[in-house]
Amino acid sequence: MTVDVSSQKRTFTHLLFLLLAILLGTLASACLGAVNFSPAQLFSILFDKEAADPVLRSILLNFRLPRILTAMLAGAALGVAGLIMQTVFRNPLADPFILGVNSGASLGVALVVLIAAPIGGGLAVTLGGGGQIATVTAASLGAGATLFLVLALSRRVDVLSVLIIGLMISYAIGAMVSLLMFFSMAEHLQSFINWSFGDYSGVSWGRLSILAPALGIGLLTALLMPKPLDALLLGDHYAASMGTEVKRVRICLLAAASLLAGAVTAFCGPIGFLGIAAPHLARTRLRTSRHAILLPASLLTGALLSLLADLAARAPGLDSSLPLNAVTALIGAPVIIAVLMRQRNRRRLFE
């Protein structure tokens, strides 16, 4: 029982630490950027409407806040989606995109940017406001179509086959994207590549009002399923023997995880690394396999990592943001390696 209490305490302190760190990250994110505020300025802009400079106020409310919210939500979504995929496939290398939703999204975007835009309205559509909406729509459709294809094919097969089907579909769609790129002109390629770098800044309040509910549904579904996830850790047969309706639960979990990953990709581009790193950090820090703890911990860890990565991508002294994807992996990979190396039982994550 004493062990029970101390592990509860550790869980509690760690979750509290994550929340505080997210709060600090939010504050830093709000203050730092092309224009820097001090925390005092920040509060006067927020709460003293009369005295505030309308330009600064607009920067804060219309650019930084939605960006911060997007970063947190996307990170939370990817962390939870990654945890689900790792548990369902019982594979520590699984990430949110393992069923190919990001390939689907990138095919959608490639079709718009590389085919529709050059034929139709030209560059104006690609770069203007209308073009971004088309991109988001196409990416959502692509991710959604891939999700349904994989789920439909995988209803009757075992879990390893689901994984292979997802990989194959990913490769096939990736090949189509390559072909599209091969036949495209350099300037159109550039806008496609820019999308694939990943970016939170494109998400305005308007788009957030679509993204947030989608992620909310996915996160809520996941948070309601800690028990079947625990059971799935022992494999399908044990899970079924303990009363879990394995097939139904699995479809539900894969749908939730793919919705999370697909929505993030559609709105922010394919954000790598966070989804694989957040669950590993949560697991190794908390030394537990209970999803009632791991789900909220991965959610918060994902949100924190994402905030920090976005902050780093807006490195001071640069006119534009660095590619988010590069930042997440460059900063994150060494951190994960360091954490794993310090673990005594580092090879025992899943075996």
Place this chain on the structure above:
Amino acid sequence: MNPSDPNAPLATAGLSIGYDEKGTAGTIACGLDVSLQSGQFVCLLGPNGAGKTTLLRTLSGALPPLAGDIRLRGTQLSAIPPRERAHQISVVLADRISAGMMDARSLVALGRHPYSGWLGRLNAKDRESIAWALEIVGASKLAERPVAELSDGEQQKVAIARALAQEASILLLDEPTAHLDLPNRIETMALLRQLSHEKNLSILLSTHDLELALRQADQLWLLAANGTLRQGTPEQLARDGALARAFAHEALSWESLRRYFNQPAPEAQSGQVPE
């Protein structure tokens, strides 16, 4: 000879088992009429490939029967919802459990899933069951250790504890002694036999350990390579030559089998399980 009792804790009638793949039925055994009684410790014997695992999987509901039916106290197995089925049948599978950072107590706690709410929160009764299950298999000291770090013997104990914590009246075990050394094999078999008698559980376990099975089992289910199943006491099956026929290919001397039954069975279960 052994009429299947339809109201037994577990009974089959005209059961065919196997894998139905794309319309071509791969029947492994058919016409199985067997029953498992309360407080009975039964060993399922049979040569490799006879279908022991398939039978256990079918009886646990993981695999649909190709024909015939399985009844739990008279109710069709397929008509029992999963959660309720888990109240009645628990299983121990042959493969080593791989569960990441899970400690032994958490693994055993999973056995309480059929009773807990959506969050899996444990109440006092659940904790009591978990502690009892760990205690009775002699694994209390292992409770806080990660499952991945346990030895094969220790892990098998914890796996059995998980099944016991599920508090089902029927326990199906697929070769629970396969990876154990001799002392651990004897200990595990004696423990299961004792549990079945003391807790009035119906325990069915498959094993290749003919010698131990003959000494410990109340009944044997003998699954032959030709897909037929005989049920009887070890003595019955030894006398009428069914055992010798089933293991004809395993170069087993009939005389050595006979010698067992001329010796009194040792009292391996003397109330307390050795450490």
